[in-house]
Amino acid sequence: MKFQGTDAYVATDDLTVAVNAAVTLERPLLVKGEPGTGKTELAKQVAGALGLKMIEWNIKSTTKAQQGLYEYDAVSRLRDSQLGDERVHDVKNYIKQGKLWQAFDSDEKVVLLIDEIDKADIEFPNDLLQELDKMEFHVYETGETIQARHRPIIIITSNNEKELPDAFLRRCFFHYIRFPDTDTMKKIVEVHHPGIKEQLLTTALTQFYEIRDMSGLKKKPSTSEVLDWLKLLLAEDLTPEDLRRDGANALPKLHGALLKNEQDVHLFERLAFMARSQG
Structure with missing residues:
Protein backbone atom coordinates (compact mmCIF):
# COMPACT_ATOMS: atom_id res chain seq x y z
CA MET A 1 0.00 0.00 0.00
CA ARG A 178 6.87 23.86 2.44
CA PHE A 179 5.43 26.51 0.18
CA PRO A 180 5.92 25.34 -3.43
CA ASP A 181 8.82 26.77 -5.41
CA THR A 182 8.17 28.12 -8.92
CA ASP A 183 8.72 24.80 -10.73
CA THR A 184 6.42 22.90 -8.37
CA MET A 185 3.83 25.66 -8.58
CA LYS A 186 3.84 25.41 -12.38
CA LYS A 187 3.07 21.68 -12.08
CA ILE A 188 0.22 22.44 -9.66
CA VAL A 189 -1.18 25.09 -12.02
CA GLU A 190 -0.99 22.68 -14.96
CA VAL A 191 -3.20 20.23 -13.02
CA HIS A 192 -5.87 22.88 -12.39
CA HIS A 193 -5.48 25.00 -15.53
CA PRO A 194 -4.08 22.71 -18.23
CA GLY A 195 -2.77 24.41 -21.33
CA ILE A 196 -2.33 27.86 -19.78
CA LYS A 197 -0.01 29.99 -21.94
CA GLU A 198 3.56 29.90 -20.71
CA GLN A 199 4.15 33.65 -20.98
CA LEU A 200 1.02 34.50 -19.01
CA LEU A 201 1.87 31.92 -16.35
CA THR A 202 5.47 33.13 -16.01
CA THR A 203 4.39 36.79 -15.71
CA ALA A 204 1.64 35.96 -13.21
CA LEU A 205 3.83 33.74 -11.02
CA THR A 206 6.67 36.28 -11.06
CA GLN A 207 4.24 38.88 -9.80
CA PHE A 208 2.73 36.45 -7.29
CA TYR A 209 6.08 35.57 -5.69
CA GLU A 210 7.06 39.25 -5.60
CA ILE A 211 3.88 39.91 -3.61
CA ARG A 212 4.62 37.02 -1.22
CA ASP A 213 8.14 38.32 -0.64
CA MET A 214 7.00 41.86 0.07
CA SER A 215 8.02 43.12 3.51
CA GLY A 216 5.18 44.13 5.80
CA LEU A 217 2.52 41.92 4.22
CA LYS A 218 0.08 40.74 6.90
CA LYS A 219 -1.23 37.68 5.02
CA LYS A 220 0.77 36.12 2.24
CA PRO A 221 -1.37 34.74 -0.61
CA SER A 222 -1.48 30.93 -0.69
CA THR A 223 -1.51 28.24 -3.35
CA SER A 224 -5.31 28.10 -3.43
CA GLU A 225 -5.46 31.88 -3.86
CA VAL A 226 -3.05 31.98 -6.80
CA LEU A 227 -5.13 29.25 -8.47
CA ASP A 228 -8.25 31.39 -8.00
CA TRP A 229 -6.39 34.43 -9.35
CA LEU A 230 -5.25 32.57 -12.46
CA LYS A 231 -8.80 31.34 -13.03
CA LEU A 232 -9.97 34.96 -13.04
CA LEU A 233 -7.14 36.04 -15.36
CA LEU A 234 -8.15 33.32 -17.81
CA ALA A 235 -11.84 34.17 -17.52
CA GLU A 236 -11.07 37.84 -18.29
CA ASP A 237 -8.73 36.77 -21.13
CA LEU A 238 -5.97 39.03 -19.82
CA THR A 239 -2.53 39.12 -21.46
CA PRO A 240 0.90 39.39 -19.83
CA GLU A 241 0.89 43.07 -20.82
CA ASP A 242 -2.37 43.58 -18.91
CA LEU A 243 -0.66 42.37 -15.74
CA ARG A 244 2.17 44.86 -15.85
CA ARG A 245 2.16 47.31 -12.96
CA ASP A 246 3.63 50.79 -12.77
CA GLY A 247 4.19 53.26 -9.98
CA ALA A 248 0.76 54.81 -10.43
CA ASN A 249 -1.01 51.47 -10.03
CA ALA A 250 0.89 49.18 -7.69
CA LEU A 251 -2.11 46.92 -7.01
CA PRO A 252 -2.15 43.72 -9.07
CA LYS A 253 -5.03 43.09 -11.43
CA LEU A 254 -8.03 41.50 -9.69
CA HIS A 255 -6.14 41.84 -6.41
CA GLY A 256 -9.14 40.73 -4.35
CA ALA A 257 -8.20 37.12 -5.10
CA LEU A 258 -4.73 37.59 -3.57
CA LEU A 259 -4.97 40.30 -0.91
CA LYS A 260 -7.49 39.45 1.80
CA ASN A 261 -7.34 42.38 4.23
CA GLU A 262 -7.34 46.16 4.04
CA GLN A 263 -3.90 46.49 5.64
CA ASP A 264 -2.22 44.76 2.69
CA VAL A 265 -4.27 46.75 0.15
CA HIS A 266 -3.22 49.99 1.89
CA LEU A 267 0.41 48.84 1.74
CA PHE A 268 0.24 48.70 -2.06
CA GLU A 269 -1.59 52.02 -2.20
CA ARG A 270 1.15 53.64 -0.10
CA LEU A 271 3.80 52.22 -2.42
CA ALA A 272 1.96 53.71 -5.40
CA PHE A 273 1.72 57.09 -3.65
CA MET A 274 5.45 57.05 -2.83
CA ALA A 275 6.28 56.13 -6.44
CA ARG A 276 4.16 59.00 -7.77
CA SER A 277 5.78 61.43 -5.32
CA GLN A 278 9.27 60.38 -6.37
CA GLY A 279 8.28 60.62 -10.02
Whole structure:
Protein backbone atom coordinates (compact mmCIF):
# COMPACT_ATOMS: atom_id res chain seq x y z
CA MET A 1 0.00 0.00 0.00
CA LYS A 2 2.09 2.89 -1.36
CA PHE A 3 1.08 6.47 -2.07
CA GLN A 4 2.74 7.97 -5.15
CA GLY A 5 0.61 11.08 -5.63
CA THR A 6 -2.27 11.38 -8.10
CA ASP A 7 -3.05 13.10 -11.38
CA ALA A 8 -5.05 15.68 -9.44
CA TYR A 9 -2.50 16.33 -6.68
CA VAL A 10 1.18 17.20 -7.10
CA ALA A 11 2.97 15.50 -4.21
CA THR A 12 6.66 16.23 -3.69
CA ASP A 13 9.05 13.35 -3.02
CA ASP A 14 9.42 14.22 0.66
CA LEU A 15 5.64 14.30 1.09
CA THR A 16 5.13 10.86 -0.45
CA VAL A 17 7.93 9.53 1.76
CA ALA A 18 6.18 10.98 4.83
CA VAL A 19 2.81 9.46 3.92
CA ASN A 20 4.28 6.02 3.28
CA ALA A 21 6.40 6.17 6.44
CA ALA A 22 3.33 6.94 8.55
CA VAL A 23 1.44 4.05 6.93
CA THR A 24 4.34 1.66 7.54
CA LEU A 25 4.81 2.76 11.17
CA GLU A 26 1.03 2.77 11.73
CA ARG A 27 1.29 6.18 13.33
CA PRO A 28 -0.79 9.31 12.69
CA LEU A 29 0.70 11.64 10.08
CA LEU A 30 0.77 15.19 11.44
CA VAL A 31 0.87 17.65 8.53
CA LYS A 32 1.63 21.32 9.11
CA GLY A 33 1.95 24.18 6.66
CA GLU A 34 0.49 27.51 5.64
CA PRO A 35 -3.28 27.61 5.06
CA GLY A 36 -4.04 26.80 1.44
CA THR A 37 -1.08 24.49 0.81
CA GLY A 38 -3.19 21.36 0.32
CA LYS A 39 -3.11 19.69 3.75
CA THR A 40 -6.78 18.74 3.79
CA GLU A 41 -6.72 17.78 0.11
CA LEU A 42 -3.82 15.42 0.85
CA ALA A 43 -6.04 13.15 2.94
CA LYS A 44 -8.66 13.01 0.18
CA GLN A 45 -6.02 12.16 -2.42
CA VAL A 46 -4.42 9.48 -0.23
CA ALA A 47 -7.82 7.86 0.24
CA GLY A 48 -8.55 8.02 -3.48
CA ALA A 49 -5.12 6.72 -4.51
CA LEU A 50 -5.28 3.77 -2.10
CA GLY A 51 -8.93 3.02 -2.85
CA LEU A 52 -10.07 3.66 0.73
CA LYS A 53 -13.09 5.40 2.21
CA MET A 54 -12.36 8.67 4.01
CA ILE A 55 -13.93 9.80 7.28
CA GLU A 56 -13.50 13.52 7.98
CA TRP A 57 -13.56 15.11 11.44
CA ASN A 58 -13.49 18.90 11.18
CA ILE A 59 -12.27 20.44 14.42
CA LYS A 60 -13.68 23.70 15.79
CA SER A 61 -12.77 25.80 18.82
CA THR A 62 -15.66 24.18 20.74
CA THR A 63 -14.88 20.57 19.73
CA LYS A 64 -14.14 18.14 22.56
CA ALA A 65 -12.20 14.91 22.20
CA GLN A 66 -15.13 12.92 23.62
CA GLN A 67 -17.22 13.92 20.59
CA GLY A 68 -14.83 11.94 18.39
CA LEU A 69 -15.58 8.81 20.42
CA TYR A 70 -19.29 9.10 21.14
CA GLU A 71 -21.94 11.35 22.68
CA TYR A 72 -24.55 10.20 25.20
CA ASP A 73 -27.87 12.08 24.99
CA ALA A 74 -29.07 11.87 28.60
CA VAL A 75 -31.62 14.66 28.07
CA SER A 76 -33.46 12.75 25.34
CA ARG A 77 -33.47 9.60 27.45
CA LEU A 78 -34.96 11.48 30.40
CA ARG A 79 -37.64 12.98 28.18
CA ASP A 80 -38.50 9.59 26.68
CA SER A 81 -38.72 8.03 30.15
CA GLN A 82 -41.24 10.69 31.16
CA LEU A 83 -43.27 9.92 28.04
CA GLY A 84 -43.14 6.17 28.61
CA ASP A 85 -41.18 5.45 25.41
CA GLU A 86 -39.97 1.84 25.19
CA ARG A 87 -36.65 2.99 23.64
CA VAL A 88 -35.54 4.18 27.08
CA HIS A 89 -34.77 0.61 28.20
CA ASP A 90 -31.83 0.34 25.79
CA VAL A 91 -29.15 2.94 26.47
CA LYS A 92 -27.64 2.31 23.03
CA ASN A 93 -30.55 4.23 21.52
CA TYR A 94 -29.09 7.40 23.04
CA ILE A 95 -25.45 6.95 22.06
CA LYS A 96 -24.24 8.67 18.89
CA GLN A 97 -21.07 7.34 17.33
CA GLY A 98 -18.23 9.81 16.78
CA LYS A 99 -15.80 9.86 13.86
CA LEU A 100 -13.21 7.71 15.66
CA TRP A 101 -15.83 5.11 16.51
CA GLN A 102 -16.94 5.06 12.86
CA ALA A 103 -13.33 4.59 11.74
CA PHE A 104 -12.69 1.85 14.31
CA ASP A 105 -15.93 0.04 13.51
CA SER A 106 -15.49 0.08 9.74
CA ASP A 107 -15.48 -3.29 7.97
CA GLU A 108 -12.46 -2.17 5.95
CA LYS A 109 -9.43 0.06 6.38
CA VAL A 110 -10.23 3.78 6.10
CA VAL A 111 -8.45 7.13 6.04
CA LEU A 112 -9.40 9.25 9.04
CA LEU A 113 -8.79 12.99 8.64
CA ILE A 114 -8.64 15.06 11.84
CA ASP A 115 -8.65 18.51 10.26
CA GLU A 116 -7.14 21.62 11.93
CA ILE A 117 -6.47 20.08 15.32
CA ASP A 118 -4.87 23.32 16.52
CA LYS A 119 -8.26 25.04 16.54
CA ALA A 120 -9.36 23.07 19.60
CA ASP A 121 -8.47 23.54 23.26
CA ILE A 122 -4.87 22.74 24.20
CA GLU A 123 -6.04 19.64 26.12
CA PHE A 124 -7.77 18.19 23.05
CA PRO A 125 -4.71 16.30 21.67
CA ASN A 126 -3.83 14.93 25.13
CA ASP A 127 -7.37 13.61 25.54
CA LEU A 128 -6.91 11.43 22.44
CA LEU A 129 -3.48 9.99 23.30
CA GLN A 130 -4.58 6.57 24.53
CA GLU A 131 -7.28 6.11 21.90
CA LEU A 132 -4.90 6.85 19.00
CA ASP A 133 -2.14 4.79 20.58
CA LYS A 134 -4.08 1.65 21.56
CA MET A 135 -6.79 1.98 18.91
CA GLU A 136 -9.53 1.32 21.44
CA PHE A 137 -11.75 3.11 23.95
CA HIS A 138 -14.33 2.26 26.60
CA VAL A 139 -18.03 3.15 26.47
CA TYR A 140 -18.97 3.65 30.12
CA GLU A 141 -22.74 3.70 29.57
CA THR A 142 -22.79 0.22 28.00
CA GLY A 143 -19.62 -1.25 29.51
CA GLU A 144 -18.26 -2.27 26.11
CA THR A 145 -14.79 -1.67 24.69
CA ILE A 146 -14.59 -0.54 21.07
CA GLN A 147 -11.48 -1.81 19.29
CA ALA A 148 -10.42 -0.94 15.76
CA ARG A 149 -11.20 -3.78 13.35
CA HIS A 150 -8.62 -2.35 10.95
CA ARG A 151 -6.11 0.29 12.03
CA PRO A 152 -7.07 3.42 10.07
CA ILE A 153 -4.61 5.66 8.27
CA ILE A 154 -4.85 8.82 10.35
CA ILE A 155 -3.90 12.20 8.86
CA ILE A 156 -3.96 15.19 11.21
CA THR A 157 -3.61 18.74 9.91
CA SER A 158 -2.51 21.86 11.75
CA ASN A 159 -2.13 25.50 10.70
CA ASN A 160 0.34 26.04 13.55
CA GLU A 161 -2.00 28.40 15.40
CA LYS A 162 -0.91 26.89 18.71
CA GLU A 163 1.76 24.49 19.94
CA LEU A 164 0.78 20.84 20.31
CA PRO A 165 1.81 18.85 23.43
CA ASP A 166 5.08 16.92 23.30
CA ALA A 167 3.40 13.67 24.34
CA PHE A 168 1.09 13.96 21.34
CA LEU A 169 3.92 14.86 18.94
CA ARG A 170 5.89 11.78 20.01
CA ARG A 171 3.10 9.54 18.74
CA CYS A 172 2.98 11.14 15.28
CA PHE A 173 5.09 11.12 12.14
CA PHE A 174 5.58 14.78 11.27
CA HIS A 175 5.79 16.55 7.94
CA TYR A 176 5.81 20.26 7.13
CA ILE A 177 4.54 21.16 3.67
CA ARG A 178 6.87 23.86 2.44
CA PHE A 179 5.43 26.51 0.18
CA PRO A 180 5.92 25.34 -3.43
CA ASP A 181 8.82 26.77 -5.41
CA THR A 182 8.17 28.12 -8.92
CA ASP A 183 8.72 24.80 -10.73
CA THR A 184 6.42 22.90 -8.37
CA MET A 185 3.83 25.66 -8.58
CA LYS A 186 3.84 25.41 -12.38
CA LYS A 187 3.07 21.68 -12.08
CA ILE A 188 0.22 22.44 -9.66
CA VAL A 189 -1.18 25.09 -12.02
CA GLU A 190 -0.99 22.68 -14.96
CA VAL A 191 -3.20 20.23 -13.02
CA HIS A 192 -5.87 22.88 -12.39
CA HIS A 193 -5.48 25.00 -15.53
CA PRO A 194 -4.08 22.71 -18.23
CA GLY A 195 -2.77 24.41 -21.33
CA ILE A 196 -2.33 27.86 -19.78
CA LYS A 197 -0.01 29.99 -21.94
CA GLU A 198 3.56 29.90 -20.71
CA GLN A 199 4.15 33.65 -20.98
CA LEU A 200 1.02 34.50 -19.01
CA LEU A 201 1.87 31.92 -16.35
CA THR A 202 5.47 33.13 -16.01
CA THR A 203 4.39 36.79 -15.71
CA ALA A 204 1.64 35.96 -13.21
CA LEU A 205 3.83 33.74 -11.02
CA THR A 206 6.67 36.28 -11.06
CA GLN A 207 4.24 38.88 -9.80
CA PHE A 208 2.73 36.45 -7.29
CA TYR A 209 6.08 35.57 -5.69
CA GLU A 210 7.06 39.25 -5.60
CA ILE A 211 3.88 39.91 -3.61
CA ARG A 212 4.62 37.02 -1.22
CA ASP A 213 8.14 38.32 -0.64
CA MET A 214 7.00 41.86 0.07
CA SER A 215 8.02 43.12 3.51
CA GLY A 216 5.18 44.13 5.80
CA LEU A 217 2.52 41.92 4.22
CA LYS A 218 0.08 40.74 6.90
CA LYS A 219 -1.23 37.68 5.02
CA LYS A 220 0.77 36.12 2.24
CA PRO A 221 -1.37 34.74 -0.61
CA SER A 222 -1.48 30.93 -0.69
CA THR A 223 -1.51 28.24 -3.35
CA SER A 224 -5.31 28.10 -3.43
CA GLU A 225 -5.46 31.88 -3.86
CA VAL A 226 -3.05 31.98 -6.80
CA LEU A 227 -5.13 29.25 -8.47
CA ASP A 228 -8.25 31.39 -8.00
CA TRP A 229 -6.39 34.43 -9.35
CA LEU A 230 -5.25 32.57 -12.46
CA LYS A 231 -8.80 31.34 -13.03
CA LEU A 232 -9.97 34.96 -13.04
CA LEU A 233 -7.14 36.04 -15.36
CA LEU A 234 -8.15 33.32 -17.81
CA ALA A 235 -11.84 34.17 -17.52
CA GLU A 236 -11.07 37.84 -18.29
CA ASP A 237 -8.73 36.77 -21.13
CA LEU A 238 -5.97 39.03 -19.82
CA THR A 239 -2.53 39.12 -21.46
CA PRO A 240 0.90 39.39 -19.83
CA GLU A 241 0.89 43.07 -20.82
CA ASP A 242 -2.37 43.58 -18.91
CA LEU A 243 -0.66 42.37 -15.74
CA ARG A 244 2.17 44.86 -15.85
CA ARG A 245 2.16 47.31 -12.96
CA ASP A 246 3.63 50.79 -12.77
CA GLY A 247 4.19 53.26 -9.98
CA ALA A 248 0.76 54.81 -10.43
CA ASN A 249 -1.01 51.47 -10.03
CA ALA A 250 0.89 49.18 -7.69
CA LEU A 251 -2.11 46.92 -7.01
CA PRO A 252 -2.15 43.72 -9.07
CA LYS A 253 -5.03 43.09 -11.43
CA LEU A 254 -8.03 41.50 -9.69
CA HIS A 255 -6.14 41.84 -6.41
CA GLY A 256 -9.14 40.73 -4.35
CA ALA A 257 -8.20 37.12 -5.10
CA LEU A 258 -4.73 37.59 -3.57
CA LEU A 259 -4.97 40.30 -0.91
CA LYS A 260 -7.49 39.45 1.80
CA ASN A 261 -7.34 42.38 4.23
CA GLU A 262 -7.34 46.16 4.04
CA GLN A 263 -3.90 46.49 5.64
CA ASP A 264 -2.22 44.76 2.69
CA VAL A 265 -4.27 46.75 0.15
CA HIS A 266 -3.22 49.99 1.89
CA LEU A 267 0.41 48.84 1.74
CA PHE A 268 0.24 48.70 -2.06
CA GLU A 269 -1.59 52.02 -2.20
CA ARG A 270 1.15 53.64 -0.10
CA LEU A 271 3.80 52.22 -2.42
CA ALA A 272 1.96 53.71 -5.40
CA PHE A 273 1.72 57.09 -3.65
CA MET A 274 5.45 57.05 -2.83
CA ALA A 275 6.28 56.13 -6.44
CA ARG A 276 4.16 59.00 -7.77
CA SER A 277 5.78 61.43 -5.32
CA GLN A 278 9.27 60.38 -6.37
CA GLY A 279 8.28 60.62 -10.02
